[in-house]
Amino acid sequence: MRHDESRALYDRALSVIPGGVNSSVRATRPYPFFIERGDGAHVVDADGNRYLDYVMGYGPLLYGHDMPEPVRAAVQSHASDGPMYGAPTEVEVELAEFVARHVPSVEMTRFVNSGTEATVSAVRLARGYTGRDKIVVMQGGYHGAQESTLVEGGPDSSRPSSPGIPASFAEHTIPVPFNDVEAAERVFEERGDEIAAVLTEPILANTGIVLPVDGYHERLRELTEDHGALLIFDEVITGFRVGGLQCAQGRFGVTPDVTTFGKIVGGGFPVGAIGGRAEILEEFTPSGDVFQSGTFSGHPVTMAAGYEYLKYAAENDVYEHVNRLGERLRTGIADIVADQAPSYTVVGTDSMFKTVFTREGPDSGDVGGAGEDSHVCDAGCRQDESCARYDYCPKNGADVANAETERWERIFWQEMKEKGIFLTANQFESQFVSYSHTDEDVEETLEAYKEAL
Numbered sequence: 001m002r003h004d005e006s007r008a009l010y011d012r013a014l015s016v017i018p019g020g021v022n023s024s025v026r027a028t029r030p031y032p033f034f035i036e037r038g039d040g041a042h043v044v045d046a047d048g049n050r051y052l053d054y055v056m057g058y059g060p061l062l063y064g065h066d067m068p069e070p071v072r073a074a075v076q077s078h079a080s081d082g083p084m085y086g087a088p089t090e091v092e093v094e095l096a097e098f099v100a101r102h103v104p105s106v107e108m109t110r111f112v113n114s115g116t117e118a119t120v121s122a123v124r125l126a127r128g129y130t131g132r133d134k135i136v137v138m139q140g141g142y143h144g145a146q147e148s149t150l151v152e153g154g155p156d157s158s159r160p161s162s163p164g165i166p167a168s169f170a171e172h173t174i175p176v177p178f179n180d181v182e183a184a185e186r187v188f189e190e191r192g193d194e195i196a197a198v199l200t201e202p203i204l205a206n207t208g209i210v211l212p213v214d215g216y217h218e219r220l221r222e223l224t225e226d227h228g229a230l231l232i233f234d235e236v237i238t239g240f241r242v243g244g245l246q247c248a249q250g251r252f253g254v255t256p257d258v259t260t261f262g263k264i265v266g267g268g269f270p271v272g273a274i275g276g277r278a279e280i281l282e283e284f285t286p287s288g289d290v291f292q293s294g295t296f297s298g299h300p301v302t303m304a305a306g307y308e309y310l311k312y313a314a315e316n317d318v319y320e321h322v323n324r325l326g327e328r329l330r331t332g333i334a335d336i337v338a339d340q341a342p343s344y345t346v347v348g349t350d351s352m353f354k355t356v357f358t359r360e361g362p363d364s365g366d367v368g369g370a371g372e373d374s375h376v377c378d379a380g381c382r383q384d385e386s387c388a389r390y391d392y393c394p395k396n397g398a399d400v401a402n403a404e405t406e407r408w409e410r411i412f413w414q415e416m417k418e419k420g421i422f423l424t425a426n427q428f429e430s431q432f433v434s435y436s437h438t439d440e441d442v443e444e445t446l447e448a449y450k451e452a453l
């Protein structure tokens with residue numbers, strides 16, 4: 001595979017763009033391939049190489065690179081009519097109505113321009129609504145490039161995880177380990193009346209894909225309710241992917257007060273959104289006092305793309321298709337892993353999948369020596385306590401960070417790329433099946449995993 005054009009483009013980019021990229025995860029080693037165009041489930045790079053794509057823009061592209069016809073038509077018409085005005089349009093109302101109809105906890109939605117902006121606004125809203133400053137977040141959780149959540153350390157030792165953030169900001173953020181009920185209880189016992197909100201992804205999806213253990217979100221719901229704090233689900237990645245149109249909250253049956261969205265809800269265009277109960281959302285200006293505004297917010301092209309995207313999913317077998325292929329991939333990879341790398345853990349749900357190169361694990365696929373009868377989650381870790389692999393499954397961000405992350409990045413990812421399979425370049429980011437992927441694509445992918453693992 002030749003990469004001369006990509007190499008030359010990267011060389012130019014390094015002179016004028018910091019690190020040569022506009023989002024840090026794109027700086028793959030030794031240099032990224034530059035994409036010329038998409039084609040269904042594939043991308044073609046500047047040297048004409050074709051890759052089967054499971055990055056899918058890091059989440060937004062539910063349909064792959066070809067827009068369904070109604071999406072294309074709506075995008076083109078709104079782009080040529082405007083493209084934007086600084087005054088409201090009908091399509092913003094249509095999308096907000098659609099979200100309220102399908103997502104259990106949402107009555108009202110404010111649209112913004114990125115997932116980051118959504119979580120920034122949600123944190124401000126929670127602080128304004130409760131009159132409290134502290135936010136509880138999950139270690140290893142991701143809420144975008146925002147000051148309140150770029151923290152590391154434990155509940156009593158939080159510090160900024162990036163230069164440029166005052167240490168005094170991190171004092172207001174309390175990181176706890178995901179899936180650790182006692183840690184959350186302790187924090188509420190000690191500081192419950194200072195906590196504005198718990199902000200968590202329903203599934204840690206930027207850290208290897210970690211599902212909640214039984215009862216975890218239910219307990220967070222009780223704790224927040226008992227202490228007058230809000231529960232905020234960051235569904236930027238799980239929204240309209242896990243659990244279909246009802247999102248992960250519908251699937252888990254836990255109703256947050258506020259939800260943040262992004263990625264799929266903009267149909268491939270820049271987007272974020274904050275949804276929730278009217279009584280809370282109306283605290284935003286101009287109905288309330290918590291400042292929130294944006295030149296491009298509710299952009300008609302984005303709103304049209306998002307609305308047509310979701311309508312198409314409501315009217316076609318989109319989730320059945322992507323979830324079925326996701327299941328086939330996870331089951332197939334789990335079989336390969338059992339043979340070739342039994343310490344590794346297949347993770348994911350619905351149309352998300354990843355293989356975490358966990359270091360600890362049973363030394364054969366015959367977990368616990370129980371033979372054929374031993375129960376394991378065969379399509380990826382479900383955090384099922386009766387599963388023979390349960391103790392080896394990553395439960396939080398630290399477990400994923402302890403995996404063989406360098407092996408993924410320096411060897412496995414590179415080999416898959418050479419085989420024409422484009423995966424997310426580090427151990428932490430999820431991979432996605434789109435409506436454009438086929439059963440043949442899954443077969444090809446499993447063959448490549450078999451050779452590269």
Ligand SMILES: *Cc1c(COP(=O)(O)O)cnc(C)c1O
Binds near residue numbers: 113116144206263
């Ligand atoms: C992607 C993501 C964000 C950030 O969204 P951007 O649009 O990249 O700013 C926030 N939270 C979660 C859970 C995400 O997956």
